[in-house]
Amino acid sequence: xxxxxxxxxxxxxxxxxxxxxxxxxxxxxxxxxxxxxxxxxxxxxxxxxxxxxxxxxxxxxxxxx
Numbered sequence: 001x002x003x004x005x006x007x008x009x010x011x012x013x014x015x016x017x018x019x020x021x022x023x024x025x026x027x028x029x030x031x032x033x034x035x036x037x038x039x040x041x042x043x044x045x046x047x048x049x050x051x052x053x054x055x056x057x058x059x060x061x062x063x064x065x
Contacts, residue, residue: 008028010056
């Protein structure tokens with residue numbers, strides 16, 4: 001399966017997986033584990049350290065496409 005680095009909103013879906021929703025409202029599953037970048041602050045966060053405070057934020061992450 002191919003992967004790409006994408007920007008979008010970090011969400012937790014109904015299958016209890018991290019997904020990234022793009023401006024076009026497409027959803028992509030994140031490659032795990034990885035370090036994602038918060039778009040607003042450029043802070044780097046490991047996926048195993050994510051919690052609810054990060055949901056809904058714009059991030060840059062590698063996703064399956």
